[in-house]
Amino acid sequence: MLAVETGWGESKAVWSRFVGGLKKRGLSGVQLFVSDNHPGIKAALREHYSGVPWQRCQYHFRQNALDQVPKKREDQMLQALEHMWRKENSYRKATLEELVDELADPLPDVAVWLSEQAPQTLTVFQVAPKAHRRRMRTTNAVERLHQELKRRSKPVRIFPNPDSCLRLFGAMLKEQHEDWITSQRYLKIHQPAMAK
Template sequence: MATFEITIDDEKIQELLHGDRGMAALLEPILNQILQAEMTDHLGAGPEERTNDRQGYRNGSYQRQLTTRVGRIELEVPRDREGEFQTALFQRYQRSEKALVLALMQMVVQGVSTRRVKEITTELCGREFSKSTVSRLTGELDEQVEAWSSRSLEEQSYPFLVLDAMHLKVRRRGARPSRWPRSTTVMLAVGINEAGQREILGLETAFGETNEGWSRFIGQLKRRGLSGVEVATSDAHEGLVQALREAFPGLIWQRCQAHFRRNVIDQTPSDYRDRMHQILDQLLEASSQSDMQRRFEEVSGEIEEKAPAALEVLTSGLFDATAVLALPGKYRRRLRTTNMLERFIEEIRRREKVIRIFPNIDSVERLVGALCAETHEEWSTGRRYLTMDAFFEWRELHQTQDPKAEETTETVPVAV
C-alpha cells in the first residue's frame, strides 16, 4: 500500500478526551482513512484524480460496524462501480475478534460467567445476548474456520514441519458437577513450504496429549495432502515422535532444544546449573554431530561427577537434539526449536486470559481456529521465512549418497 497521512479533526480529539467512547473515537477515523487508501490502491487513482493508470471509479460507500475490544466502530466502506473492491484487512482482523467476543457471549448465555464477563460483553458490544443471537453470529465464523481447517494441502510440499501442543480449560457437557473445567489439548502444526513460506497447517483438539491423539492429527494432515516432509521439530512426546516416523519414514526428527535444555537443567543441582548452561551451549552449537560427540566426551566425566542424573538425560537425548546439525548452517537456528510455534501459542494465551475457562469445546475450536486462519494468511502472503536453494542442493547431494555409508558415520553420544 502507498504511504499516506492520517488526519484527525478537533471534534474527534475532543471526543477522545472528554467523551465516553475513548479509544474507539480515535480508531474510527484512522480505519476509515485506511479504507480510502485501500480503494485508491485498488483503482490506481485518488478521488477526482485524472491518471492513465486508473482501473475504475468510486461508487459511494456503505456503513459497516466493526466490534473490537475498544468498542464498536462505524466504518464507511468505499465501493467501486464494478463491485470488485474488497478489504481483506478487516475480514482477517474481525475473525479473531469475533471469536473472542462470541466465547464471552456464550459464557453469559450459559450462565457460567462472572459479573466481569458481563461487563466486558456489554462494553464491547453495547448489549446483552440471547441464545438465538449467539447461534446466528457463530454460523458465518464457523464456516470460515471450517473452510480453513479442511483446505487441501496438495498444491505444495512441506520439507519442514514444526509441531507443539497447548492445554486450555474447558467446561465439558455431561461433567459432574457441570461447572468443573476439564483440561483440553490443542495440537498445532506449522509447515514451511518449498517456496520458503510459513503456513499454519491445522489444529486438533483432544481430551489429552496421547499417542492416539497425535496419530489422528498427523493422519488428518496427510489425508489433506501433507507431503514431502524431510525435517520435523517437536518435543520428545513418545506418541508424537512415533506418529511422525510412521507417517514420514526416513525423516530427520529434531528434538526441540529449548525443551531438551529444560529437561537437562531440571535434573541438574542448583549450584551446577550455570556451568551446565555453558556446556549445553557448547554441545548444541557444535559444527557437526561428530564435533558435538568430541565435545561431549571432553566434559562427560565432569558431568558424571557433578550431575549424574542430568548425564542420563544428555546421553539419551543429545543425538536427537542435534539432528539439525545435518542441515546447512542457515537452517539450523530456526529449525532447532519450536519457538516459532511457541510465539503463536502466546498470542492464543493472550486472548485466553480474557476468557480463562472456555464454555465448551466449540468455542475453543472457533477462537483458536480463527486466530490460526488469520495468522496463516499473514504468514503465507507475507515475507518469505527461509530461502530454500541451499536446502535443495543439500537434499540432492544426500539423495545420491549411499544410505549405508551415512549410517556408519552416525554415533550416539555415550558417557566415557
C-alpha cells in the first residue's frame, strides 16, 4: 500500500494531487501503471510519470466492449478478446486485426473503436514478466479492496470529516498491507526487472 487520501471526485486535479504526492515522496522506478480508462487518472499519470507504460484494465475494457455491440454479438466479442489476451506475443495484434476485419462490415463503428482502444490492453504483455501478467492485466485487486472498504464503511453512513474517513480506511488498509507483505502476497517479485 503506497498511500491513502480523500478526494472530492475523480478529476484530473484530484488524481494529480494524489499521483504527484507519490512522486514527491520518492516513488520512482515505476515500470507499469494499470488503471481503468478514466481521463483524470490517465492525465495525472502522463503529467507526473510521462514515458511509463500504461495498461488499460482488461476487465473494464471487456465491459466497455460489451456496451459497444448488440446483445447477439456479446459472446463473439468476449471469446475474441479472451482469445487475443491468451495468444502468444507475435499473434496478439494479428488476432485483434482479425476481429476488427470481422466486425468492419456489420459494425464499422465497433471495428474502429476496437482498433483504436484494444491495443491499450496489450501493454502488460510487452512490459511484465510472464509470471506476473495474469495479475497485472486488471485492477481486480484494487477493485476488490474498494468493495471491502465500501462494505465496512456502510454502517458509518456519513463521516463527520475527512480525517475520520482516513482513520477508518487507514486502519483497514494497514491491515490489508500487512497481509499482502506477509502471508497473502499478490505478486511474488523474484525478478529484478520487468522484461518481455
